[in-house]
Amino acid sequence: MILIHCPYCEQDRPEIEFTYGGQAHIARPHDPAALTDREWETYLYIRANPRGLHAERWRHIHGCARFFNAVRDTVTDRFTVTYKTGEARPDGGVA
Amino acid sequence: MTGYRLPAGGRIDRHRTINFRFDGRDYQGFAGDTLASAMAGAGIVLVGRSFKYHRPRGLLGIGSEECNALVSINRGAARVTPNVRSTQVWLYPGLNAISQNRWPSLRWDVVALNDVFAPLFPAGFYNKTFMWPRSAWEKLYEPVIRRLAGLGESPVERDPDHYDATYAHCEVLVVGGGRAGIDAALAAAQSGGRVILIDEGDELGGGALADPAQWPVLMALKQELYSCSNVMVLTRTTAFGFYHQNFIGATQQLTDYLEPAVSQGAREKLWRIRAGEVVLAQGAIERPLVFNGNDVPGVMLASAARSLALRFGVAVGRQVVVMAAHDSGWHDALAMAAAGVTIAAIIDVRHVVSGDLAEAARAMGIAVHTGAAITRVAGRHAVKGVTFASDGTGPSRRIACDTVLMAGGWTPSVHLWSHAKGSLVWSDAWGAYLPGTALENTRAVGACAGEWDFGAGVVTAVLPNALPVRSQTAFVDFQNDVKARDIHLAVQEGFRSIEHIKRYTTNGMATDQGKTSNLNGLQIASEALGRPVSDIGLTTFRPPYTPQTFGALLGHHKGALFQPVRKSVIDDWANLQGAVFENVGNWRRARYFPQGGEDMHSAVLRECTAVRERVGVFDASTLGKIEVVGPDAAEFLNRMYTNPWKGLAPGRCRYGLLLREDGFIIDDGVSARLADDRFHLTTTTGGAARVLNMMEDYLQTEWPDLDVWLTSTTEQWAVIALQGPRARDVIAPLVEGIDLSPAAFPHMAVREGTIAGVPTRLFRVSFTGELGFEINVPADQGRKVWDAVLRSGGAHGISPYGTEAMHVLRAEKGFIIVGQDTDGTMTPYDMGLDWAVGKKKPDFVGKRSLARPDMSAPGRKQFIGLLTERPQDLLEEGAQVVLDPTAPVPVPMIGHVTSAYHSVALGRTIALAVIADGRARIGEMVFIPMPDTVIRATVTAPVFHDPEGSRLNA
Structure with missing residues (x-):
């Protein structure tokens, strides 16, 4: 049972209070109609699958219900940092 | 009848005899016995049959490593627990144990014929032999194989017991209550934090319980421990898994060691413990030696025999031979001899053994044969003697004996360490992996950390023998019947990775998870591959450490509370x-x-x-209900749903269609505008949570600028x-x-x-x-x-x-049910819901995907109606629709039936279906092949009743 730090509640809470929301920092295009099929495909389906640090979305669904972002190591399942939606990735990493 | 009770010694209470039953016969043991020690004391040698070959097997170990002496414990028809290690069953009056995996009886087992034909059943035999015909697998091979290769049988009645569960938190959790664990717990207690000490046994002490010289110290330490108010000691408790951030799962036995008649309350308790620091003091497990005949009942681990003698007062046999590659076997033999067990000889593969040991042995009248190895064991249901030879290849000599003890060195128990993703480091001295760097705040102490002096030894693969390995019956994994030659065969067939060798041979894959076999398997593979063992790696340990009952894991979550x-x-x-x-x-x-x-x-x-x-x-x-409130409510819904919402007047309703971003229908429902800034949404019954989550996602992360509140009101209305x-x-x-x-x-x-x-x-x-x-x-x-x-x-x-x-x-x-008439690949156009898509809207969730060429390509399935040729034929939901039922198999399928009912309004059956280019096929005949017939049906529009809608507008 992983403990996850909710950046809004500012508490470490057990993982059963949270749901996973996929890769972070993928913004919905402002004008989808302007995208080529290939660009739209990239937005819809193409995701990073790193062995190591991964920025991803989580939601404290059984708590404050807010979405936030987290950097997690996919090898060890360690969360290195969690941060609020809209903030830049604090460790400067990509994907 | 070889084992017997020594006249004195042990920690049993000889004044309290306890009657128990094994395979319908009555025996006696003493308070303080395990089932295994009581059986050994009663002279029972044959305790079970192996999984694959049904070979007769006897006791191998003394604790959780036991892989042969598995029994079913019968506490009443619905309370039969199969596959229990008899070494971890504490004796109570009337205990009723039954041997497993044999028919009609343990001694005369019909399926032991498997063993006669064992040369025909090498590793991978099942995979290779029962390949075809495919249909025979389900009907013939699998049921037969399952019947033959079973373990104990689970009761079919509902489990009448209940199971408790709790959470605990502590600063330091110590797993393992041997000397190292007790010391660690005492040290932790000094700092004042909460300490929990967990041990599998009924009594703290671990290996020290088999060493009377340590008993006084042990007693003093235990007293000190129990006097610490900040220490909680959990015995008969197994820490079965080490999870993230020092989260430990453990099960505590509450009643299984008590007579059923007097036991009350929950049967087991599941502990979920979060600890600041975890100290692993799990000890080490002795390794068997791999030699021809090493599975005959009466061949067992030296440390187990020592424990039987000194902890339980049981001599394992009347004539005991020790086969050693390690000093600890000598120490055990000497201790047992001092306790009155007759040790006939010690054979050691090493040419040079510490002079003190050899001298001490000779002084006790024990024959010593160094530089020698057992090449054969006589006897089938019990050991009758051994043949040994210098270096395994010299002239043969025989010794009559009824017990052979194996001392192959020690394997630190790194199971929980590995669960916690701690690294492992190969140690040549131990011939095993030791804990390396921890990921969690955890450390290993005592024997499981390699900090214990068992003496010196050599690491062996298969003991030397003049016979080639393929001619020897030398077992590596006793429970899964894996022999040394199976591992050689796997290597010969091209397997290189230990993970593949493990799966091909099933070495280490039995319920004991290879506690006694992993390292030997690794050594043999290393030798066969000609590569150092540290290059081959180690298979992964996963929870649970020992098998756990489903009851304990379920706890209260069953029946009405499931x-x-x-x-x-x-x-x-x-x-x-x-x-x-x-x-x-x-x-x-x-x-x-x-x-x-x-x-x-x-x-x-x-x-x-x-x-x-x-x-x-x-x-x-x-029906799912969501209240959408705020100045931007209409704008928000306009972006979410396919329909236009901004023009909807307060007091009016609209059918809303919700797509995923990939353009496929996910939900629908009628929603009402109550005021400019307030909507009452409805969703499908099953989709309520999904829809709210999706809307919250867009609102919070894509359009946080919109001033809208979403509230689930499903249960308010x-x-x-x-x-x-x-x-x-x-x-x-x-x-x-x-x-x-x-x-x-x-x-x-x-x-x-x-x-x-x-x-x-x-x-x-x-x-x-x-x-x-x-x-x-x-x-x-x-x-x-x-x-x-x-x-x-x-x-x-x-x-x-x-x-x-x-x-x-x-x-x-023709109203659709999302999830029944749609399957997650249907667009609004596919379902004939074009009218619900706002063509003039610049954007909504899924709109861009609808513009992909594939979404409007010909051949997509479309929603239509079907009327069977015979009005009372009811189609089956899910049935496939074809154009030509006589086409060669596989018949091309054009779609499937999604809904089918008897219609009162029409006085006949109706069906809804999705079929390729369905709307262009209206009026055509299609076919629905069923097992015994082919049903003919005409494609129609999906609205069967009042297509003009005059009734609902009345």
Whole structure:
């Protein structure tokens, strides 16, 4: 049972209070109609699958219900940092 | 009969004899015995049959590593526990143990013929032999193999026991109550934090319990430990898994060691412990040696025999031979000899052994043969003697004996360390992996950390023998019957990775997870591959450390507490009416209301008739409901749904269609605009949570600039659907503040007023095609309004109807059910819902995907109706539709039936389906092949009843 730090509640809470929301920092295009099929495909389906640090979305669904972002190591399942939606990735990493 | 009770010694209470039963015969042991020690003391050698070859097997170990002496414990018909290690069963009066994996009896086992033909059953035999014909696998091979290669049998009755569960937190958790664990717990207790010490045994002490010289110290340390108020000691408790951030799962036995008649309360307790630091003091497990005949009952681990002698006062045999590659075997032999066990000889593969040991052995009259190895073991059901030779290849010599002890060195128990993703480091001195760097805040101490002096030894693969390995019956994994030659075969067949060798041979894959076999398997593979063992790696340890009962893992989550049942406020009424229920998205819903012994078919026909001819009432409270409020509410819905919402006037409703971003339908529902800034959304019963989550996602992360609030109101509103030509007449006397006339309150409108004195949001909507209302009232008033509607409807022939009639009525109108008529790959166009897509909207969720070429390409499945050629043929939902049933197999399929019912309105069956280019096929004949016939049907439009909609606009 992983403990996850909710950046809004500012508490470490057990993982059963949270749901996973996929890769972070993928913004919905402002004008989808302007995208080529290939660009739209990239937005819809193409995701990073790193062995190591991964920025991803989580939601404290059984708590404050807010979405936030987290950097997690996919090898060890360690969360290195969690941060609020809209903030830049604090460790400067990509994907 | 070889084992016997020594006249003195051990920690058993010889004044308290305990009667127990094994395979229907009565025996006696003493208080303090395990089943294994009591059986050994009673002279029982043959304790079980192996999994694959049904070979006779005896006791191998003394604790959780035991892989042979597995029994079923019978505490009553529903309380039979199979596959229990007899070494971890504490004796109680009347204990009833049964051997496993044999028929008709342990001694005469028919399937032992497998063993006679063992050369025909090498590793991979099943994979290679039972390949084809495919159909024979399910019908013939698998059932037979399962019957032959089973372990104990689980009871078929419901488990009458209950199981407790708890959480605990501590600063330091120590796993393992041997000397190292006790020391660690005492040290941790000094700092004042909460300390928990867990041990599998019934008594703390671990290996020291087999060393009387340590007993006084042990006693003092235990007293000190129990006097610490901040230390909690859990015995008979197994830490089975080490999870993230020092989270440990452990099960505690509460009653299994007690007589059933006196045991009370929960059977086991599941502990979920979060610890600041975890100290692993799990000790080490002695390794067997791999040699020809090493599985004959009577061949066992030296440390286990020592423990039997010194802890339990049991001599394992009358003539004991020790086969050693390690000093610890000598120490055990000497200790046992001092306790009165006759050690006939010590054979050691090493040419040079510490002079002190050899001298001590000779002084006790023990024959010593160094530089030698056992090459054969005589006996089938029990050891009769051994043959040994210098270096395994010299001239053979024989010794008569009834027991052979193996001392192959020690393997630190790094199981939990590995669960916690700690690294492992190969140690040549140990011939095993030791804990390296920890990931969590954890450390290993004592033997499991390699910090223990068992003496010196050599690491061996298969003991030397003049016979080639393939001619030897030298076992590596006793429980899964893996021999050294199986590992050689795997290497010969090209397997290189230890993970592949493991799976091909099944070495280490039995319920003991290779506690005694992993390292030997690794050594043999290393030798066969000609690569150092540290290059080959180690297979992964995963929880649980030992098998756990499902009961303990489930805890209270069973029966009525397995899953919450959601009930509407009308549920009690429906229950009293004798409704038949079905579950929909955790909701319990009335499916139909049988009267006077009606079956479902007649009840549904009657309920449908009532709705079409008079009026029916339906509990629609389970519909998902979301209140959308805020200045940007219309803008938000406009972006979410395919439909345009901005122009919808307050007081009006609209059917909303929700897509995922990939363009496929995910939900639908009718929603009402109550005010400029307020909408009352409905979703499908099963989709409520999904839709709210999706909307929250967009609102929070994509459009945080929109000023909108979303609130789930599913359980705040009771919804009573009143449908049928007389619906208006039924509510007219109850409604105040709303003009019900068709002109003032048209189809797809919403009004607020009161009904039966209760405030209501009254929707004029229809999921049946009839004049209809959905009465939303606060849930706590729902039953009151329901009763009032029924009373008022009495004069109009009102009838309640259930979900089944609701399905029929909507299917007659071609109204889709998302998830039944759609399958996650259907677009609005596929479903004929183009009219619900706002063509002028610049964007909505899924719009861009609808523009992909594939989404409008020919050949997509489209939603249509089917009418069977014979009006009473009912199609099966899910049945495949084909154009040419005589086409060669595989017959090309063009789609499938999604809904099929007997329709009252049409007096025949109807069906809905999705088929390729369906709308262009209207009027064509298609075929639905069934196992015994082919049904012919005509493609039609999906609306069967009142396509003009004149009834619902009445």
